[in-house]
Amino acid sequence: MAGKVVLHYFNGRGKMESIRWLLTVAEVDFVEVYLTKREQYLELLSDGSLMFQQVPMVEIDGMKLIQTKAILNYIAEKYNLHGKDIKDRVKINMYSEGLMDLMEMIMTLPFSQDSKEKLETIETKAKERYLPVFEKAMTEAVYLVGGKLSMADVLLLECTLMLEEKFTGILGDFRNVKSFQGRMTEIPAIREFLKPGSKRKPQPDERLLKEVVEVLHIKLPIP
Structure with a gap:
């Protein structure tokens, strides 16, 4: 697999899913090594691949990268999805980190x-704290920052789709966000990624939860 981008994670969404999304939009092909046994994780630890003993881990450009935000920022920089200057980048990072906070709430639900109580909390926060920010930002804009596609746009699409899986009609009062979502899904790479059989992962099931617990010897939270 020399020269290829290799993702080391479970065969499920978790924190790797945003990385899959960003690579897809950047039109970068990647292969995946799924962690299904404790021994695989221990091997990554023993050969020094996991700096902080955590996955996801991505092999790219001769490096073994860990920490989701660092990986996303590297991909965004490499493939021109991080704005034109430092001011664009900090805006993109603010939007992106807010979206990742919201998505992590959904990831840990299983x-x-x-x-049930946490679902209600997530819905309230999405409607009152997060979605209004993006609704306002998209009032007269096609993209969130600098008039061009960025990492923040990709994460916003991913997040809105996750929200709609849990809360039918949640974007009903956020027309700008819904219109943005429609535009994004017309991008050819995204359109293909949303089709059945793509590298996009489904919502977590009991199989995935069992693997995470067995491989990492943890219960909470999802890595």
Whole structure:
């Protein structure tokens, strides 16, 4: 697999899914090595591949990268999805980190004992804290920052799709965001990624949860 981008993670969404999205939009082909056994994780630890003993881990350009935000920022920089200057980049990062905070709330739901209560909290925060920010930003804009496609746009699309899986009609009062979502899904690479059989992962199921617990010996949160 020399020269290829290689993703080391579970066969599920988690924090790797945003990386899959960004690579897809950048039109970068990648292969995946799925962690299904504890021994695979221990091998990555023993050969020094995991700086902080965590996945996701991405092999790219001769490096083994960990930490989701660092990986996303590297891909965004490399493939011109990080704005034209430092001011654009900090705006993109602010939007992106907010979206990642919201998506992480959804990611950890399968590991929660109070999923109904947490669902209500997520819906409230999405409607009152997060979606209004993007609705305002998209009032007279095609993209969030600098008039061009960026990492923040990709994460916003991913996040809105995740929200709609949990809360039908949640974008009803956010017309600008819904219109943005429609435009983004017409991008050829994204259109293909949304089709059945693509490298996009489905919502987590019992199989995935069992693998995460067995491989990492943890229960909460999802890595």
